[in-house]
Amino acid sequence: MTSRAIADLSAGPRTPEAVDGFFATHGFPIVEGPAITFVWRGEAEAVHLKHWVYGLPSSQSLARVEHTDVWHLTLGLPPASRVEYKFEVVRGGHGEWIQDPLNPNRARDPFGANSVAHGTGYAIPEWIQHDPRSPRGHLDEIPIDSQVFGRRSLGLYLPARFRRTRRYPLLIVHDGHDYLHYASLGPVLDNLIARLDIPDVIVALTSSPRRLVEYADDERHASFLTDEMVPYLQRLFPLDERPQSRCLMGASFGAVAALSTACRRPGFYGRLLLQSGSFAFTDIGDRNHRGALFDPVVAFINRFRGDPIAVAERVFVSCGMYESLIYENRSLVPMLQSTGMDVRYVEARDGHNWENWRDRLREGLSWLFPGPLLLVYE
Template sequence: MPGPVVTADRAELSIPDPDRRWDAVRLEVDWVCDSPRAFALTDGCWTLTLPRPAAWRLEYRLSLHRDGQQEWIADPTNPRQVGNPFGVRSELRFPDYREPAWLLTPPGGDVRPISAPRVAGAPALGVAVRLWTPDGLDPTTAAPLLLVHDGSDLADRGGLLSWATARSRVAPLRIALLDPAPGRRQDQYAADPAYADHLADAVIPALTSTVATSTVVGLGASLGALAWLYLHRRHPDAVDALALQSGSFFTRELDAQESGWAPFDRICDEVVAMSRPVPDGRVIPLLMTCGAIEENLANNRALAAALVDQGYPVELIVNPDAHTTVGWRDVWFPALDELLTDHS
């Protein structure tokens, strides 16, 4: 099959259909797309010209329509695919895209589970905690501790431990891979006080009592970013800095498309609270990143501005991608390295 033709300013997609199996073909994306997405049928082939948006790369799939039925598939003409929590997506890369050099680093080090005893009276949340340590770093040697929401997923699909191995050759750090209880991610990460208390009162103390720590930094994406900022506002001394990627900082004005989701109102209320100063509250350095073509950009910009007004040192990076793991990993270097270095 002919594959996509990608140039500096557009992508040409062609889906053969000589037997006219489908009534329509449509491009389906999880990012803001202002261009037409319906393919045109010409000479037994569905075609679409997609002008390049403000991105280095794109993830997409196709919807096929026939007799009132609809089917979603990856592009059969495109061998390049990426994993996604909601299924496989096809990928387009524009000519100027470059993968991070650290991806070539084989992950090293050691990973072991950490037990975080429950605080008396607190509910059992089932959070899994695993501690990664680079080769040669003794437990008594102080180093930054990076706590990562969705830790296993960012390690598996984002190459987190390759990044950490490469960085640790110059400046060692440890990583706590945090995973929510199965099926409870949306509840625990959506500004849940019990989850925030568990991390602050049980998980972080268990880690800092196990290894010498120079600074504690949280990393999270999407709801994982929201959960970290909520934890900081509830427990100001728990962490020393945060890296918040594509945070789900929903507001009723900017994110009405999410209003049917059960935690929406709770998140909106907490974002309003985060946008207001806390008397005598502690401010910490914040690294915020968000994709140039994702729906969360407006709410991230609004919250970043509100946090700057409160005195937070905020660096906001708008990276040329969408709400994707690849987009998140592509800005870890040098921004996350610098956050860890500056606050060690």
Template sequence: MPAFDSSTVTFDLPDRGRLAGVRLYQEVGLRTLDFEPVAGGWRLVTARPPVSRMEYLFELLHRDGNRETVLDPGNARRVAGVFGDKSVLEFEDYAPPGWLAEPPREGHRSGTAGRPEVSWWSPEAGDEPMPLLLVHDGPEYDALASLTHYVSAGIAAGRLPRLRVALLHPGERNGSYSVNDDYADALAALARETPATVRIGMGTSLGALAMLHAHRRHPDLADALFLQSGSFFTDAFDRHERRFPGYARITAFVEEVGRGDPVRPVPVALTCGGAEENLRNNRSMAEILDAQGYKVTFRETRDVHNYTAWRDAFHPSLTRLLQEVCA
């Protein structure tokens, strides 16, 4: 298990001479990444990052020149992600959300085909109008961030109103979520066809961008927005993303939002990791929407761009938003 104190973290990897080098793979902004050879293996002593937990892997350089990325064999803690499992280190100031330990309420699940494809969760079967949570990357949010557990436990505990969740499948994600007018139109059509008392749009990364774009194109789509680590790229902050195929469309849309009039200001809650690359463009978007009359709350978390971070920010940010708009 890695050791840490108030200023440093120490990683060790045993080795009997089979490796030519070891490097730490991480996304928390560390600059010292290469391990040094020590008796019996390899060691890295690096600055403690400004996060409460960190996900990481070891990149091994074999003596034959081959490279391999592996989990830390000395750390039994794992976390699942879109690109596979990672080792995870939790510092003393980290605690998982309390609702994870609460029993969820049994719900009803169903699915539909079409564009966008949807998996549904609701407290019970039927089409009674109730608040509707429209969630981009819905299956990933559910599998990796326990979204329907959060909702069902919140309903059972009385924190949340009875609501229906539309878990939107991403499909061809980069194309659909990169300021795609056809996708926004299809999402708006789905929302209008679903019985609902109010609608809350939710997404992370490109999914957050796509939900904001759909709202600006269809002002009646959502009565509130919950946006996490949105990919609100600008030339000022995100030139490193310029090779992304949708970069030009995204920056043009963000610029348009900045200089445009509000189409229909709704409550918006944003969250973003304090150590992630999207922080500056999320701060900027929060300021833009606030200046346009949106009721904005913005929370910076001590984590980065991953589903556990987004899960840990559901409460109180999403909880309060749902309580407000569903009252």
């Protein structure tokens, strides 16, 4: 696949002025229909594109336009794709990973930030931005004294028009503080509520200092949420105590924790939102290629696959096509459906990252907790 823009540059005089003109007249990366061209400018021994698209080589070399300091690589990118990446610039035999200085789009995560390429047709959802017409909910931190885990801090979101005379559904978000910081959860909730996409909802934001252990099918975690946190919140707030008004949500290992907790307390949680779940399993043997960290997950998922039962009423599952977990998620969905649970599965041309999870929140939350949109006619 070739880039017309790069071809034009190569065919021209390639003087410093011409190169400057090239950079002044293009946005980067260059999107030409299904082709996307990554460009870096500078002196180096080599430049590599580093990305997390499962299915493509994770490192690909940029080529140099002869007699210039312009490096480029063109890839085919299906419509609506969203790809996070960095450049590795090699100088003096040493590679340094950098964000694309020509691309203003960044995605933050707990490890820093990546550059983001948007394929044709991808648009950042407008409902993730703060909207002055959407009243802001109240965010707070409260302590919870757990017999299982000791004292922990719990994030809380209360809808802007919270009233003690109403009953509210409860959404429990694993890695909730990360959802706030990296997936715009606060503005998303404000907007979805204001637009009647979801009802007023109380949201509990949990975070774990040992998530890879506690989220991997750990009875202590299920007990903490179900036997301690939910009753605690029920004492503090007017919660609707029906299962269909309780939702567990999480991404990656957080999705494992959500499903595992629901399996350990069947019927208690009526709604599950599982994003890019790390649902590793084996068809034979008990060790998945992902390593020992996943052993308890493999045991759990293998057990569930052996005897799948309806543990909730509605389950929304999403996964990125460009993440390796797509295989595990695609495999899990028919299992969930076979139990009689109402399951909706959505794939996106994206990877294992917070903005992928952010972009699916409107569809997932509004399907699990439909707002009064269907009931309000002004």
